Amino acid sequence: DSGVTQTPKHLITATGQRVTLRCSPRSGDLSVYWYQQSLDQGLQFLIQYYNGEERAKGNILERFSAQQFPDLHSELNLSSLELGDSALYFCASSVFGGEGTEAFFGQGTRLTVV
Amino acid sequence: GQNIDQPTEMTATEGAIVQINCTYQTSGFNGLFWYQQHAGEAPTFLSYNVLDGLEEKGRFSSFLSRSKGYSYLLLKELQMKDSASYLCAVRDLGIDQAGTALIFGKGTTLSVSS
Numbered sequence: 001d002s003g004v005t006q007t008p009k010h011l012i013t014a015t016g017q018r019v020t021l022r023c024s025p026r027s028g029d030l031s032v033y034w035y036q037q038s039l040d041q042g043l044q045f046l047i048q049y050y051n052g053e054e055r056a057k058g059n060i061l062e063r064f065s066a067q068q069f070p071d072l073h074s075e076l077n078l079s080s081l082e083l084g085d086s087a088l089y090f091c092a093s094s095v096f097g098g099e100g101t102e103a104f105f106g107q108g109t110r111l112t113v114v
Numbered sequence: 115g116q117n118i119d120q121p122t123e124m125t126a127t128e129g130a131i132v133q134i135n136c137t138y139q140t141s142g143f144n145g146l147f148w149y150q151q152h153a154g155e156a157p158t159f160l161s162y163n164v165l166d167g168l169e170e171k172g173r174f175s176s177f178l179s180r181s182k183g184y185s186y187l188l189l190k191e192l193q194m195k196d197s198a199s200y201l202c203a204v205r206d207l208g209i210d211q212a213g214t215a216l217i218f219g220k221g222t223t224l225s226v227s228s
Contacts, residue, residue: 043157
């Protein structure tokens with residue numbers, strides 16, 4: 001158990017809908033990262049938050065947004081869902097700063113868009 | 115930007131040694147990580163290199179050459195449970211000034227047979 005909690009584990013929804021994925025980082029970790037993993041693309045970095053503020057942005061679509069709350073949990077919002085958004089969404093957390101601070105991953109949310 | 119290349123698949127037999135290579139290009143290298151991921155599960159941290167040379171951790175070792183943009187993961191005394199995807203990831207100061215976001219390659223699927 002990495003200490004990173006993601007809910008829900010599975011989500012099935014229809015095209016055009018909006019969903020929210022939730023992540024609670026490890027105790028003491030200030031950074032949260034979101035990744036999308038599909039079969040053909042591998043782990044794609046979406047966005048990173050540190051202590052409530054956006055830190056880095058990767059290949060995140062405009063239909064997607066995220067935020068980190070004062071209690072450090074984070075939510076990833078996916079809207080106007082398309083079939084191609086079906087993937088595993090992982091959240092990871094790490095202690096900000098310093099070298100060798102690896103990221104710890106949650107078990108992921110499997111999103112299926114039908 | 116960054117580009118991370120790994121072989122897509124490798125096969126080996128129990129008890130053997132296998133080397134998984136990773137080449138990368140970054141705007142500002144800030145560390146290289148190896149993760150292991152079993153199908154449908156979260157990636158788990160294996161090793162970290164930021165300086166040139168070899169880091170050994172039990173049956174697993176990782177090597178880095180920053181001048182060549184090259185790393186390898188060496189797995190010794192292979193076991194069936196080592197069948198998994200192995201992901202090479204870099205931290206790149208070109209993504210964010212703190213260089214904490216992890217950018218992953220597509221991974222190498224290793225199959226270990228008896």
